Amino acid sequence: MSRTHDHAPIQESEEISEFEVLETAIRELSISHGLFSAEDHRRFTEWAESIGPAGGSRLVAKAWVDPEFKERLLADGTEACKEVGIDWNNPTGEGTPSDYTFFYVLENTPKVHNVIVCTLCSCYPRPVLGHSPAWYRTPNYRRRMVRRPREVLAEFGLYLPPDVEVRVHDSNQKSRFMVMPMRPEGTEGWSEEQLAAIVTRDTMIGVAVPKVDWTASSAPSEALSSPSRGH
Amino acid sequence: MSSSNRYDVLMHMLDHIDAQAKPALSDMDREPARWESSMQATCECLTWRGSWSNKDRRQAEDELGETLYAEFPHNSRQALVAAHALLDKGFITQDELSSKMKEVRERFERV
Numbered sequence: 001m002s003r004t005h006d007h008a009p010i011q012e013s014e015e016i017s018e019f020e021v022l023e024t025a026i027r028e029l030s031i032s033h034g035l036f037s038a039e040d041h042r043r044f045t046e047w048a049e050s051i052g053p054a055g056g057s058r059l060v061a062k063a064w065v066d067p068e069f070k071e072r073l074l075a076d077g078t079e080a081c082k083e084v085g086i087d088w089n090n091p092t093g094e095g096t097p098s099d100y101t102f103f104y105v106l107e108n109t110p111k112v113h114n115v116i117v118c119t120l121c122s123c124y125p126r127p128v129l130g131h132s133p134a135w136y137r138t139p140n141y142r143r144r145m146v147r148r149p150r151e152v153l154a155e156f157g158l159y160l161p162p163d164v165e166v167r168v169h170d171s172n173q174k175s176r177f178m179v180m181p182m183r184p185e186g187t188e189g190w191s192e193e194q195l196a197a198i199v200t201r202d203t204m205i206g207v208a209v210p211k212v213d214w215t216a217s218s219a220p221s222e223a224l225s226s227p228s229r230g231h
Numbered sequence: 232m233s234s235s236n237r238y239d240v241l242m243h244m245l246d247h248i249d250a251q252a253k254p255a256l257s258d259m260d261r262e263p264a265r266w267e268s269s270m271q272a273t274c275e276c277l278t279w280r281g282s283w284s285n286k287d288r289r290q291a292e293d294e295l296g297e298t299l300y301a302e303f304p305h306n307s308r309q310a311l312v313a314a315h316a317l318l319d320k321g322f323i324t325q326d327e328l329s330s331k332m333k334e335v336r337e338r339f340e341r342v
Binding site: 016017018019020021022023024025026027028029030033035036040041044045048091093 | 244264265266267269270271273275276277279280282307310311314322323327328331334336339340
């Protein structure tokens with residue numbers, strides 16, 4: 001094992017939180033009393049931390065190519081998710097408390113652009129988008145998106161024409177939202193897999209729109225076109 | 232709800248956390264501490280294996296978080312209510328929890 005690093009060690013507070021002690025005590029007592037196993041806990045943690053935005057991308061791509069699915073998705077998001085293998089009740093059968101809720105998919109049109117926020121805290125559609133990005137949880141984004149959405153969107157490089165209505169949807173304990181962006185021109189004949197690749201996390205939050213030459217796995221330098229101020 | 236003495240082990244934690252003020256809005260701008268994520272997993276496992284329901288737990292967090300545990304930091308309430316519920320349901324006793332916390336604290340403080 002290497003004993004040297006060429007950088008300074010990570011500095012963390014050495015103070016032990018009483019709540020860290022309480023959490024460990026509850027977990028270890030639960031395990032020793034057979035309420036669940038250490039393996040259960042590890043598996044849940046691994047599963048929860050592995051969820052990303054791929055599920056949301058699949059939902060949008062499928063809706064783009066299947067009008068009947070799109071109708072079902074817009075009518076009952078939670079139920080339609082099961083068609084792409086996402087069950088909001090997983091893995092406990094009840095869903096996590098903050099996810100045990102209604103899921104609404106918001107369709108962008110040439111005249112309406114949707115964007116999501118949680119002004120109170122950090123509510124986010126985790127079963128379809130995974131963990132929220134750090135900026136989504138900042139007071140800066142939460143406070144300003146509801147007041148000056150065009151200004152905030154411009155900071156993300158998204159400039160919307162004045163005749164496009166911006167609708168900001170505030171998540172809460174019982175409602176989760178996800179944006180269904182418009183399918184871009186130039187994607188005719190694409191497979192669902194190809195389409196899903198350009199439906200990135202940010203396009204489903206609403207701070208970006210899909211581009212034919214851009215996927216979340218691309219390095220920024222791989223984009224074929226330079227950014228523009230156009231929608 | 233039974234005698235508040237049952238929760239003394241939890242209420243006494245207030246004596247050690249007076250420096251931890253209630254979080255302001257800006258405090259939400261942070262990653263959850265490792266123990267918070269672990270606590271969430273513990274709560275989910277307790278639901279998964281049938282010790283309680285998530286809906287009941289959420290309701291208890293709302294009710295007790297605004298009453299008995301209102302003086303505690305917001306991010307600690309899930310752990311407090313989980314312990315509270317396990318005590319209420321008889322899964323653990325206060326003596327067990329108290330001695331386990333002592334054991335864990337000593338383990339963590341060992342260099």
